[in-house]
Amino acid sequence: MKTKIPSSGKNRNVVFFFLVIFILSMAFEVWAGINPGQGRRHPSRAFQGHHGQGFLGKGICPQNRTTVQAPDNIRGQKNPIKRTYELLYEGESLFQVDAQPTACKICHGVSGNGLGIMAQGLNPPPRNFTCAETMKNISDGQLFWIIRNGSPGTGMPAFKNLKDREIWLIIHYLRKLSEPKR
Ligand code: HEC
Structure with missing residues (x-):
């Protein structure tokens, strides 16, 4: 018997959304680390x-x-x-x-x-x-x-x-x- 997984498409969208947020935040940490300056955090602080x-x-x-x-x-x-x-x-x-x-x-x-x-x-x-x-x-x-x-x-x-x-x-x-x- 086939079971229908409800709203699997939506779930995938949610996972994708958080993945994008995660990648963006990692990219920001790297950027903040290689561009030290007034007000930005040292990577050790991250x-x-x-x-x-x-x-x-x-x-x-x-x-x-x-x-x-x-x-x-x-x-x-x-x-x-x-x-x-x-x-x-x-x-x-x-x-x-x-x-x-x-x-x-x-x-x-x-x-x-x-x-x-x-x-x-x-x-x-x-x-x-x-x-x-x-x-x-x-x-x-x-x-x-x-x-x-x-x-x-x-x-x-x-x-x-x-x-x-x-x-x-x-x-x-x-x-x-x-x-x-x-
Ligand atoms: C194990 C703890 C500890 C570590 C590690 C430590 N300190 Fe201190 N530091 C103190 C304490 C306690 C005082 C207060 C001493 C006093 O009142 O004479 C102090 C005071 C100072 C002072 C004040 C000097 C003055 O005349 O008022 C300076 C400057 C200082 N530390 C710099 C540093 C630096 C730079 C490092 C790292 C390279 C460091 N400390 C690591 C505990 C530490």
């Missing part, structure tokens, strides 16, 4: 933005800082590298994924708000780079010194294996995080 902690929320602002000061001659240094979109992207990649032994986002959060997955239980808490009120008082040289040497007695590790250039690129990215969104 996979963790929606679950990882540190994407939502504003973080503590302003933050109370008790971090040791870098020596005067280093504290006064300005970022020697000129900022470009491409270099910002390199800095973002180091912050989000590549820095060893641990990517910065684990503690400082995907959006830099200080609420990363490892932030819980850290006292003092990780710096909130999205807080302009805190960040405006911290010089480039100070940021450099703490990234290279860590902040003794806190959860902030020393990143001895990052090259000077890499640290300055990360600093460009950290600065961008507290700029007004366009």
Whole structure:
């Protein structure tokens, strides 16, 4: 006996519709990944933005800082590298994924708000780079010194294996995080 499958044509249309949406959204992710720039997402965010902690929320602002000061001659240094979109992207990649032994986002959060997955239980808490009120008082040289040497007695590790250039690129990215969104 033949059984008629009702409205199979319609079902096919629905499947086709969702397939098209799916392909378009994948194409968008790829496009956003190869065209980084202000306001667009780094590809690493496409996979963790929606679950990882540190994407939502504003973080503590302003933050109370008790971090040791870098020596005067280093504290006064300005970022020697000129900022470009491409270099910002390199800095973002180091912050989000590549820095060893641990990517910065684990503690400082995907959006830099200080609420990363490892932030819980850290006292003092990780710096909130999205807080302009805190960040405006911290010089480039100070940021450099703490990234290279860590902040003794806190959860902030020393990143001895990052090259000077890499640290300055990360600093460009950290600065961008507290700029007004366009
Ligand atoms: C295991 C957690 C952890 C990781 C990973 C981590 N940080 Fe931190 N970071 C902290 C904590 C905690 C503080 C607060 C330290 C303090 O108050 O002195 C901090 C503070 C800082 C500061 C503030 C310095 C200042 O003078 O106020 C900078 C800059 C910084 N981190 C950069 C980075 C960068 C860049 C990376 C990745 C290359 C990174 N951190 C990775 C936990 C972490």
